[in-house]
Amino acid sequence: MNNTAYLWGCILVVAIITxxxxxxxxxxxxxxxxxxxxxxxxxxxxxxxxxMAMLLVYCLKGGQGIHGLLQLVCVGLTGALQWWRGNTAxxxxxxxxxxxxxxxxx
Amino acid sequence: xxxxxxxxxxxxxxxxxxxxxxxxxxxxxxxxxxxPLWTLAMSAIIYAGSMQIAMVPLLLAGASPLAMAxxxxxxxxxxxxxxxxxxxxxxxxxxxxxxxxAFSLTDxxxxxxxxxxxxxxxxxxxxxxxxxxxxQLYWVFxxxxxxxxxxxxxxxxxxxxxxxxxxxxxxxxxxxxGAQNKxxxxxxxxxxxxxxALLGDSFLLPALGVGTALLLIFKKVFLQEGAQHE
Numbered sequence: 001m002n003n004t005a006y007l008w009g010c011i012l013v014v015a016i017i018t019x020x021x022x023x024x025x026x027x028x029x030x031x032x033x034x035x036x037x038x039x040x041x042x043x044x045x046x047x048x049x050x051x052m053a054m055l056l057v058y059c060l061k062g063g064q065g066i067h068g069l070l071q072l073v074c075v076g077l078t079g080a081l082q083w084w085r086g087n088t089a090x091x092x093x094x095x096x097x098x099x100x101x102x103x104x105x106x
Numbered sequence: 107x108x109x110x111x112x113x114x115x116x117x118x119x120x121x122x123x124x125x126x127x128x129x130x131x132x133x134x135x136x137x138x139x140x141x142p143l144w145t146l147a148m149s150a151i152i153y154a155g156s157m158q159i160a161m162v163p164l165l166l167a168g169a170s171p172l173a174m175a176x177x178x179x180x181x182x183x184x185x186x187x188x189x190x191x192x193x194x195x196x197x198x199x200x201x202x203x204x205x206x207x208a209f210s211l212t213d214x215x216x217x218x219x220x221x222x223x224x225x226x227x228x229x230x231x232x233x234x235x236x237x238x239x240x241x242q243l244y245w246v247f248x249x250x251x252x253x254x255x256x257x258x259x260x261x262x263x264x265x266x267x268x269x270x271x272x273x274x275x276x277x278x279x280x281x282x283x284g285a286q287n288k289x290x291x292x293x294x295x296x297x298x299x300x301x302x303a304l305l306g307d308s309f310l311l312p313a314l315g316v317g318t319a320l321l322l323i324f325k326k327v328f329l330q331e332g333a334q335h336e
Contacts, residue, residue, distance in 0.1 A: 002165060007144060013171045014161065015152045017178040018185070023208035025189030026196055039322060040193050046290035046328045047191035048220035049281045050317045051184075053294025055213060056278055058310050059271040061302055071271065078272045082279040091279075092119050095272040100265035 066106050074099040112228045113236025119276070120214045121244045123269040127155055128248020130267070134162045135253055142253035149249040153210060153242055157181045183311045187318065188216040195219065199231050210238040212245075214270070217277045290328045293317060 029040055056075070063071040078095030082088070128149070135145045148158050157178055164174060188211050189196075196204050215238050222237070224230055282291055297317050301309035321328055 002168065006168070007140075007165065009171050010161065010165060010169075010174050011148055011151055013175050014154075014157060014178045017175055018152060018154050018157065018182045019209050021179070021182050022185045022189055022211040023205075024186055025193060026204060026208055029190075029193050036194055036197065040190075042325060042329060043318070043321065044191055044194045046287045046321050047187065047318065048216075049287045049290035050294035050297075050321060051187055051191060051314065052217060052220070052274060052278050052281060053291045054298040054310060054313055054317065055184075055217075056271070056274045057295065057298035057302060059274060061307065061309070071268070074268065075271060075275050078275045079279050082276045083283065088119055088276050091276050092122070092269055092272040095275070096122075096266065096269045099268040099272075100263075103265050 067103060070099060070102045070106060074102070108225075108227050109229070109232045109236055112225070112233050113240050116218050116222060116233075116237055117240040117244070119269070119273045120218065120241050123214065123267070123273060124155075124241065124244040125248040125251070126263060126266045126269065127159075128245050128250075129252035129255070131155065131159050131162075132249040132252020132254070134159065135249075138162055138166050140165075142250060145249050145253040146246065149246045150242075153245060154182055154212065155245070180308070180311070184213075184314055185211055185216075187314045188213075190318070192216070192219060195230075195234070199234070203231060203235055207234065207238050210242050212241065214273065215241050217274060221277050221280050287328060290321065293320060293328070 029036070060068070060071050060075065063069075074095050077098055078091045081094055082091040085091070131149070132142070132145050135148075136142070148161070152158055160177060160181060161174065164177070189208065192211075196207060199207060218237050218241075219234060222233070224233055278291065282288055294317060297313045297320075298309065301313040301316070305312060
């Protein structure tokens with residue numbers, strides 16, 4: 001087993017870098033007064049949309065062969081359900097269940 | 107309180123996915139011979155699912171902290187962009203909250219924060235804090251269940267991690283339906299697919315960088331008229 005010092009060293013390194021990555025934008029740009037640059041406000045509106053779309057593709061990137069196709073199908077199913085019914089729990093539940101069933105069939 | 111109920115409702119989908127991915131992580135740690143205390147330390151202090159999972163084989167192999175640092179920079183680099191999209195929102199929090207919210211900014215917390223709408227009787231800052239805390243509690247809980255139960259689950263739950271993908275899909279649909287920044291979403295999909303084709307697995311960071319640059323250069327295309335309210 002690894003020794004305690006090594007494990008703590010690794011945990012702290014990863015934790016600190018992660019925290020720095022998450023916090024850097026705020027350190028650079030956040031101010032108490034309300035005068036945020038216009039482009040920061042603008043990015044706050046559009047960037048999340050771009051990021052979420054990319055994150056979704058990122059989730060799907062690993063899918064190989066039939067599983068990849070099934071993932072796309074179930075994303076479509078989840079998306080369609082959410083578009084028409086707007087019920088988050090339903091969409092996620094049905095989509096995930098469908099995927100779990102389909103990968104056992106194919 | 108209303109706020110806690112709101113937080114629990116908003117984070118319910120994340121409970122499912124963190125429970126199961128957390129269990130997977132905890133079980134991996136246990137299988138690798140690490141005591142549940144290490145699992146607890148990692149989930150409480152690092153709080154980054156993909157990196158934690160990637161660490162298990164690295165730790166076993168005795169990889170150097172320097173190698174882990176490099177991996178962390180790459181794996182969690184996308185979090186830089188999350189902060190960029192939330193500066194205005196965070197500016198309204200007290201300092202201590204900003205620190206915790208920045209610490210706990212995972213994919214899922216980010217997704218909920220950028221799609222949240224608040225009822226009249228719920229204040230935004232406490233609600234956001236509740237969301238962030240709930241998510242971390244679910245993660246720690248899931249990790250500990252996995253660590254303590256090890257391989258003892260009787261049912262085969264293969265594929266349940268699709269819940270995370272499903273959750274992101276739901277958020278994207280919500281953004282597209284909002285009809286205000288659709289072009290920004292389309293840009294995301296297009297660039298992601300293009301960069302994935304060009305670069306393979308490590309496409310995300312370059313795609314995010316280029317995407318952000320394009321958003322800034324072509325403002326007129328992406329911010330549509332009528333998108334006034336916050």
